[in-house]
Amino acid sequence: MFQYIIKRLGYTLLTIVIISTITFFLMNLVPGGPFLSEKSPSPAVLEAMNEKYGLDKPLGVQYKNYMLKLAQGDLGISIKKKGRSVNDIIAEKFPVSAKVGGVAVGIAIFLGIPMGAVAALNRGKFLDNGLMFISTLGIAVPGFVVATSLMIIFGVKLRLLPTFGLSSPLHYILPALTLAFYPMSYMARLMRSSMLDVLGQDYIRTARAKGVSEFTMLFKHALRNAILPIITYLGPLLAYVLTGSFVVEKIFTIPGLGGEFISSITNRDYPLIMGTTIFLAAFLVLMNVLVDIMYKLVDPRIKLK
């Protein structure tokens, strides 16, 4: 197990090198630059700026310099946010996104899994149809519609919940619900189909023949077998939801990392583009390692090699 983790971490480093290389060159292929805007600076100023940030050097040299710094864990200095290092920005913004995202993942898991299980048990009945209607809605309706609808209902009409910022626990509810709606629906569907499959298995019949209660049968014998697809989905879900969503953060004015992904690109803030991309990639790969380990814990048949 320990050996396996070490090996996987090695692969993670390789993945990061490849991703940062691809991102670096793609990013530089895009026309434009950090200092170009409607009112372009004079050529002399532009030259001075390029020199300051090392953008005047050939691309190969820039790449070498960046990778050397990256190896030391230094993601560089942001061009647009003067004097702030990318490491700083991520360290400040990621916890904000992660808190909202964490609440969202929690909601998605604790509602989505029981929803799917209950739907499977009531297959074809009213409850099943109702739950599947909600989950279809959750998958089909885009986040900004969910966000604005929740805002109108709970913020404007009922005046129950605040709609911007994160100054109290109450402020977390609407953005977390918005973020949770899609994964909750997706998990409910995954859980329903995998539960239906498991409930038809012979070992469930064995469990019933032993005299276990309906509850034990469902939440012990069936759930542990049915949950594997959910765990698979959980890896990327955690990575994407915890690093924040541009749409949700814009709508609820949350100062999180999600916004930085998009604004860094429109700003051509090269170090910040690299930093956020590498951070997301590393996080995603690590979450997948975590998923593999969880797999092993749930299903003894799986061997980690």
Add this chain to the structure above:
Amino acid sequence: MNNKELLLDIKNLSISFFTPSGEVKAVNDVSYHMYDGEVLGIVGESGSGKSVSSYSIMGLISDPGKIVNGSIMFNNHQIDKMTEKELQKIRGKEVSIIFQDPMSSLNPVFTIGHQISEVLKLHTKLSNEEIKKRSIELLELVGMNEPVKRYSQYPHEFSGGMRQRAMIAMALACEPKMLIADEATTALDVTIQAQILELMVELKDKIGMSIIMITHDLGVVASMCEKLAVMYAGRIVEFGTVEDIFYNTKHQYTLGLLKSIPKINADEHERLIPIEGTPVDLLYPPEGCPFAPRCEKTMKICLTQMPGYTYLSDEHYSACWLLDKEKFEGEKGE
């Protein structure tokens, strides 16, 4: 015989499955009884209702199946009137079952020990250590080598025969009054089959339980059972002691089954005699005897009216119009 206690009494049992395409009458008007310690064989082809009728003894008929008529008395419980909660107390304790496919009948994510202990935890008041001790004893009882090691292994680490032994250990954990073996040896290879059967007979005497052997292997029946029920299309077409059925066969279907057994001393070129035709569609059961379309000796009445049981002795009866004909001719001859 009669001083033995009546353990199971099934009367006029009918079970139907209500599917979208209509009512499938899986079990039709089945009655039989068993005394303590008996071994009953139920034979019949797939879909003849042999499994469904036995599952009903445990109340294990699930949606869309329903008991539409009849009663099941088991060990002084009226099974068909019991709630799910009450049934849970009986399952695994007073009546246990071993299923056909040991590869899929054990839960892959729990250890063998855990799965055996679970039955004891549900039905006994033993402490955790006692349960573990008893589980290991059970593994030893069913002939598992290194029971302590096996206790903490998972099903995927077991071979088919070992899994079936584990299933038996689980079924016998609470020393039930009755064991239902639903084609318990069908999925195993022949040598393992023999071992498992031997084990069941041995344990039956040790614990003093009754066994219902559901099978389509008449060889198994001949070696293990005292009585035999032959089922066809959801009905018992012939019931009797093994001697009655094998040597005084009365129903044409039973006869067909016996003819289709390969003989060890047969000529090389001798062909097996199959039963021609296909089983009936239980969605649209025929009016008369369900076997009539395949029977060699069909008479007019067979196609229009269901035959009743003719009793050849207290324990041997069969549903065939030929028997009525014989009886009638016999009376005329006298």
